[in-house]
Amino acid sequence: MRIFVTGATGFIGTALVTELLQAGHQVLGLARSEAGFKALTAAGAQAQLGTIEDLDILSASAAKSDAVIHLAFNHDFSKFAANSEADKLAIETLGAALKGTDRPLIVTSGVAIVAPGRVATEADPHPPANPRLPRASEAAAVALVDQGINASTMRLSQIHDTHKAGLVTYLAAVARQKGVSAYVGEGRNRWAAAHLLDTARLYRLALEKGKAGDRYHAVAEEGVALREIAEAIGRGLNVPVVSKTPEEAAEHFGFLAFFAAADGPASSAQTQQRLGWNPTGNPTLIEDLNKTNFTEG
Numbered sequence: 323m324r325i326f327v328t329g330a331t332g333f334i335g336t337a338l339v340t341e342l343l344q345a346g347h348q349v350l351g352l353a354r355s356e357a358g359f360k361a362l363t364a365a366g367a368q369a370q371l372g373t374i375e376d377l378d379i380l381s382a383s384a385a386k387s388d389a390v391i392h393l394a395f396n397h398d399f400s401k402f403a404a405n406s407e408a409d410k411l412a413i414e415t416l417g418a419a420l421k422g423t424d425r426p427l428i429v430t431s432g433v434a435i436v437a438p439g440r441v442a443t444e445a446d447p448h449p450p451a452n453p454r455l456p457r458a459s460e461a462a463a464v465a466l467v468d469q470g471i472n473a474s475t476m477r478l479s480q481i482h483d484t485h486k487a488g489l490v491t492y493l494a495a496v497a498r499q500k501g502v503s504a505y506v507g508e509g510r511n512r513w514a515a516a517h518l519l520d521t522a523r524l525y526r527l528a529l530e531k532g533k534a535g536d537r538y539h540a541v542a543e544e545g546v547a548l549r550e551i552a553e554a555i556g557r558g559l560n561v562p563v564v565s566k567t568p569e570e571a572a573e574h575f576g577f578l579a580f581f582a583a584a585d586g587p588a589s590s591a592q593t594q595q596r597l598g599w600n601p602t603g604n605p606t607l608i609e610d611l612n613k614t615n616f617t618e619g
Contacts, residue, residue: 323347323348323388323389323529324347324348324349324350324386324387324388324389325342325347325348325349325350325387325388325389325390325391325529326350326351326352326383326384326386326387326389326390326391327339327342327349327350327351327352327390327391327393328352328374328380328390328391328392328393328394328412328416329352329392329393329394329395330349330351330352330353330358330362330367330369330393331351331353331354331355331358331361331362332393332394333481333485333486333518334393334478334481334518334521334522334525335351335393335394336361336365337518337519337521337522338391338393338522338525338526339351339362339365339367340365340522341519341522341523341525341526342526342529343365343366343367345526347526348367348368349362349366349367349368350367350368350369350370350383350386350387351367351368351369351370352369352370352372352373352374352379352380352383352394353369353370353371353372354371354372354373355371356371359371370383373394374394374395374396374408374409374412375408375411375412377411377412377415380412380415380416380419381415381416381418381419382419384415384416384419384420384427385419385420387425388425389425389426389427389428389529390416390419390420390425390426390427390428391427391428391525391529392412392413392416392427392428392429392430392459393430394409394412395409395430395457395459396408396409399577400577402456402457402577403453403456406451406456406457406458406459407456409457409458409459409462410458410459410462413427413429413459413462413463413466414462414465414466417462417463417466417469417471417473420471420472421469421470421471423472424472425472426472426473426474426529426532426534427463427466427471427472427473427474428473428474428475428476428525428528428529428532429459429460429462429463429473429474429475429476430459430475430476430478431448431457431459431460431463431475431476431477431478432477432478432479433477433478433479433514433539433540433541433586433588434479434489434513434514434581434584434586435448435449435455435584435586436448436449436477436586436588437586437588438584438585438586439585440587441544441545441587441588441589442514442539442586442587442588442589443539443588443589443591443592444477444536444537444538444539444589444590444592444593445592448460448461448475448477454580455580459475460475460477460537463475464535467534467535471534472534473534473535474528474532474533474534474535474536474537474538475536475537475538476524476525476528476538476540477537477538477539477540477588478516478521478540479513479514479515479516479539479540479541479542479543479588480513480514480515480516480546480607481515481516481517481518481521481540482515482516482517482518482607482610482611483517483518483519483610484610484613484614485614487515487607487610487611487614488513488515489513489578489581490513490551490555490607490611492578493551493552493555493575493578493582494555494558494559494614494616496574496575496576496578497552497555497556497559497561497616498559498616498617500574501561501562502556502561502562502563502564503552503553503555503556503559503561503562503563503564504552504563504564504565504566504571504574504575504582505548505549505551505552505563505565505566505582506548506565506566506567506568506571506582506583507565507566507567507568507583508549508565509547509548509549509550509552509565510547510548510549510585511547511548511583511584511585511586512544512545512546512547512548512585512586512587513545513546513548513551513584513586513587514539514541514543514544514545514546514586514587514588515541515542515543515546515606515607516540516541516542516543516590516601517542517601517602517603517604517605517610520540520542520599520601520602520603521540523599524538524540524593524597524599524601527597527598527599528597531596531597531598532596532597533596536596538590538593538596538597539588539589539590539592539593540590540593541588541589541590541593541601542590542601542602542603542606543603543606543607544587544588544589545585545586545587545588546606546607546608548582549563550608551607551608551611554608554611554612555611555616557612558611558612558614558615558616558617559616559617568583571583
């Protein structure tokens with residue numbers, strides 16, 4: 323298949339492009355810069371300069387592809403609402419280009435807030451967007467399915483290797499800035515996690531075996547306690563590990579405060595059964611964090 327990938331030069335996208343090419347697929351990757359363009363070409367993919375705000379480029383690239391994987395998102399959280407709206411428009415544009423065909427579109431979402439306080443499953447609907455959490459990618463995908471478009475959703479956990487680890491990377495940046503690695507309360511709240519290479523393989527399997535309307539969970543570890551994560555960051559930075567009260571959390575963590583206190587474990591049992599995905603679970607999140615150089619910004 324010829325697959326159009328947005329976010330093709332990002333953390334997950336780079337691994338996904340390699341996974342797809344090694345499986346014999348052709349890849350057209352969206353690149354925001356000349357450096358990204360050259361990197362995709364060097365990897366053996368075709369490249370298209372542009373961003374997810376270039377709707378004409380998205381439409382044309384999707385129309386000439388056999389499938390689309392939408393990974394790109396602007397993670398400047400100072401413009402979260404505007405970036406979420408751009409993401410929604412991109413998804414709608416990609417879907418419109420595929421309408422009337424059975425060509426698949428995989429949209430990216432997250433598991434962190436699906437079912438706070440209990441283990442989220444693929445059967446759980448995603449909560450509606452709200453002013454605090456305005457991203458509406460999953461709702462946009464559902465709307466496309468209602469129009470007869472072959473869209474599905476990939477819910478990401480904390481995707482990690484020894485260089486990045488989802489929101490954990492932002493926690494480490496706060497710890498580096500503040501001189502302490504913190505968690506909220508007793509730090510028993512949990513974040514689900516999966517390794518980068520397991521995740522890239524899952525996207526490929528969802529592309530090859532998935533069905534319209536399905537939700538998939540990129541989860542190898544159902545829940546890692548935030549205190550354990552904070553302790554790993556503390557070791558890496560050689561800074562104290564401290565507890566913050568809920569009242570102190572907002573000032574300390576900034577935009578991360580909500581997530582730092584959130585309990586978001588998740589299961590991937592249905593995903594594994596449907597797609598034959600068997601995540602290795604190795605290295606674990608903590609094992610990767612123990613090898614991460616947190617002193618580099």
